[in-house]
Amino acid sequence: MDWLELKPEGLFCAPGAFYIDPLQPVAHAVITHGHSDHARPNHAHVTATPETLAIMHLRMGEGRAGHTRRPLHYGQVISVGDVQLWLAPAGHVLGSAQVVMEYRGQRAVVSGDYKRTPDPTCAPFEVVPCDLFVTEATFGLPVFRLPNPAHEIGKLLHDVRLFPDRTHVVGCYALGKCQRLIALLRNAGYHDPLWLHGALLPMCRLYESLGIPLGELRSATVAQKAEMRGGIVLAPPSAIADRWARRLPDPVVCLASGWMHVRQRAKARGVELPLVISDHADWDALLGTCRATGAQEIWVTHGREDALIYAMGKMQLHGRALRLIGYEDEDEDVPEGDPA
Template sequence: MTPPEQWLRVTPQGLFCAPAGVFIDPTRPVARAVITHGHADHARPGHGAVLATAETLAIMRARMGEGAGDRQQALAYGETLRLGEVALRLVPAGHVLGSAQVVLEYGGARALVSGDYKRQPDPTCASFEPVPCDVFVTEATFALPVFRHPPPAQEIGRLLRSVALFPERTHVIGCYALGKAQRLIALLRQAGWQQPIWLHGTLIPLCRLYQELGVELGELRPATVAEKSALRGAIVLAPPSAIADRWARRLEDPVVCMASGWMRVRQRAKQGGVELPLVISDHADWDDLLRTIAEVGAPEVWVTHGRDDALVHALAQRGVRGRALHLVGLGEEEEGVDAA
């Protein structure tokens, strides 16, 4: 077996699979890139050839236009592509629509590069699939024991109870434009909320794209042009930056909410003026990180970004070799850390 550390290495551009000649989620323009999902810290503009799922490519085109890559190739989940002596396939990561883990097989060894992922169910995207491997490359956004995400239905229930308790107020929820907004809408529909959901203008294009790609979201309306009285008792979604400025103050006595794994930290909610923190994350929590590592069974785990020190320490106690890659640029989405 040729150990993955001999053919998968860290470069200034990002993680590079040498025998295939491809970078995975490179942070600078490269000739050939494999993109795990459409968030801006993983999908950068300016690459030559881009390989991803069809949904991720559609998201990249919507966000970047011509910058989405000179040449684009869609690869379906489970389909194998040979790049020289490397067999490459994509499997679901459960993070957002189209998100994928990258499975690389070369020299009798298998590496699994997760990108970002979560293990909780999400009606808007395919669920994470664990793949046995020799090296698992994982994120560690919430790699501290304090981060244990509650069931999302529980948090949606808290939101709907607040709406019922304050029927004259507008509930405005700060959420990331890609993935989180659409998941919240789908969770609300599952919980029985069939009224229109109102959107800040910046969230509308990606919600429309999700609908075009087959994700049902129900009736959505633009909040920016709505009469103040029409938003009384309504649920409004907006980017985190909008709930902190004058845009939110035009709403009817708003109940400011934020949907993020970081809402587990009360001080963070207080600093953001959040009245109703909702612990809903699109990343794996502490327990799910450890469960995933146990399921894939890799004797060696590489950590791309996040709380790598805590995770590497926990792995050592379990007899697993951990290595921090310190990949620069990952985990730096344009909405900031509250996007998680």
């Protein structure tokens, strides 16, 4: 598909003259979701879902989240140049979207990051039939067949009951993972107050203002040590092995991430209770989604693309690795986006 090009700034839709999740400031950026590697500051004009725009505004502050902004609801079609453009839910985090583009009878879908597992904090992924599907491949190896998140939450709650005098501190990314964990805990019947690291609270407040109830949240930073004993504390992954966590009463270090699926990764992070919960598609979901779109051409933006492209070949699909540098998995130790 020659009207979607790879430029140094990122993926460029030539007939619409816009970039998707560009890595550098551009005139017009269409943003799939609010994670800092996809939503970067200082674009002249930004098109994204209202939720993603709100998230960008919270993280970047006034002015940096696009000089002009165009909120686009899921399914709302607009013309940009010669291109028909709309957004479809990606199921990754609140507001996350696939970018759907139609030009001269061809349809391309850029998924951004996505997952297929139900998530109480965002709209479920929608399969959009297309000719070209651009996918991520964070968990692009057949060993990544991730367990049901409810099972992992059950593990955490069992541990909390077994060690009532200890404090479980769960590392989770500020945007998406944190709120999903809270919602999963609430769904599992845990209604005690949750203690949050200061870097996590503003995003939770935003989620609540956007209609995602999270129950009682309290700041762990100002809390008395004794109050948190036996409770669950959520903190950014960078804080759980840090001095910050050591001030908690008898902490049990947990980390919610798809990488926890592999023992060596969990061990290397010094995690005592690994929770395999990811906001990315696992191997089965990647293959299943690529197949379901009916696309004959699959581009892989980032991740472990070798195995995925090999598997595409076996399915008679044409796969291409874009190897976009700068897209990271948010569970890796990427510095936290400034939560403002």
